[in-house]
Amino acid sequence: MKRSTATALGRHAVLIVGAAFVVMPFLWMFTTSLQSRAETYSNGSILPTSWHWENYAVAWEAAPFGQYYLNSLIMAAGIVGGHLVLDAFAAYAFARLRFPLKNAIFVVLLAALMIPTFVTIIPAYSLVASFGWIDTYWGLIVPRLADVFGIILLRQYFASIPSELEDAARIDGCSRVGIFFRIMVPLALPAFATLGIFSFLFAWNDFLWPLLVTNSDELRTIQIGLSAFQGRYGTSWNYLMAGTLTATVPSIIVFMFFQRALIRGIAASGLKD
């Protein structure tokens, strides 16, 4: 009894320290977001010393952030949707279908993971420019509709689903497409949730690509808007932190949404141990 209490206390002590490590930067962001500009340069305190709530309004009004939010949401929705649909099709093909050079193509795909994004940015930009997609939603979304990481993630998960389930469906007269939508997708929901979270965070936080392909406020995303607080002549840390905290909210919501799907998926399939 005593021993287990001590174990529990020890475990919680470790967890509390871990949680503090995670929460501390956010707390500091919050504190900084409430300081006056002068304080941000002279005051290193992590506990709030002043309460300039108006910083949030000032930061919001510094640029058309409403439009930036909308653009980020549209872009993120497009990219997440693209990843979930296109990655899943490709992943299923690699996991279950038989076609010539399947393994060779998969190895090439794996190799593509090792190419840094920055190497492909200029060619991708040239393509998008030649399509006339600079400063459009097309330019923001289409080049990023599918990604290798998602294909590999889903392929591994599909491969772990017993093929007996598919065979049974086939015997009952289910088509290949039916098997994909009725058997594989529901069973792989945890993997889809994981991919959804990753894709959303990637899209929401992406900076360089949206910066390159957009010029007008009508198409700019939230991360570019935030970078304007880091000016040539000094950084407005208080507004930057206020804006960044506001911009973090959708990420947290999406995480909670997909996390529920993740847990529900595991419970429903009963396959993941």
Add this chain to the structure above:
Amino acid sequence: MHRTLAKLAALGAAATLALTGCAAGGSAGGDTVEVTVWHYWDGTNADTFDAMVDDYNSTHDGVVIKTSNVPNADFLTKLRASATSKTLPDIAIGDLVWVPQINEIGSLADLAPLLPSDVLSDINPALTSFGTIDGKQVSVPVSANNLGYIYNKTLFEAAGLNPEEPPATWEELKADGQKILAATGKPAYELFTQAGDNGEGLTWNFQVNLWQAGGEFLTADNSAAAFNTDAGKEALGYWKDLIDSGLSKVGAWGELGKSEVASATDGSWMVGIWDPEQPFDIGVGPAPYPEDGTPTTNLGGEQAMVFDNSPETTKAAADFLAWFLEPEQVLSWSEATGMLPVTNSIATSDEYLTWVDDNQPRLRPYVEQMADAHARPNTPLYPAISLAFAKEIEKALTGDVTVDEALDNAEKAVNDVIAKG
């Protein structure tokens, strides 16, 4: 489960709708020329510029100026990407030191024949000569700033000094500094002692003292280091003396704003940044110079460049810049932003100086310094040179090498950068 799928499908549908709902930026109809401007200004600077552009658009037919803010940290990256596929803006407004690099990114128009000669001849000569590369006027300044002496009046008073009389020379700075150190225990003068990841903070501050002592940073054709001279030794010796006597400290920049040091050489833009909520009682004077030297300072600010995209856009872009450099616009830009005027006629005009005295008297020393200010060498290698220089000089400040050794090493490092090209 099906509901989740349905939600995803709805998201996808919404995205598709949004995609089809938008149209490409396209050119304006009729004979209207569209001129795009990229700049990195934020806050008041951006708002002022946008308002002036709106004013221009509403008073000039046949042309539409469109502005776009590009964050300064990624300005050159975006320009380089755009240069690969002919999507460059018509005007780029960027930091002065970028001009030689931007000149290599794209084809810049020669502005000399496109701008009225009285506009060009009115611009501060150090700034126009900076924008002259291979005989072409590739850039013109649109906004300026320089380095001056900013000090904490409260700490000056605490040391029994007259808070309205900042030191004019290095010798006075040292004498005042001893009193401040003795009375307050705080260092008297902040030096930029760390190279950091780009070196420029140290380098451009040091150039002020180098020029004041009669030295040059590079040779006139930017082909070799020119600072390893008696003047260079005098300037670096001055920095070393300040550190050895405890008047300055080796460490991170930014102590003046925390009132942990009594003074620093800092930019004219700080006057505007600190103005709304002053972190200390701010005094400003011209950059102190050696008794046997000459007063001067280092110029910064933004220069405008025109990419030669088409004859129509180039002409329209130059016309806009000519308008922006007219006295009326230079005056309203300088007053609204607190940046320094780029033309001599405004910098010395009663109207502007009266405005300064009435509204922002701390700018007065900066404005007066414009007349004898220098600009940095205009070579595309400058960023690499600046970093190589700062890394070697830093070692003298931390005491790892002597002043002479540091200058020898810096000369070699800078010449290596130039040789590699």
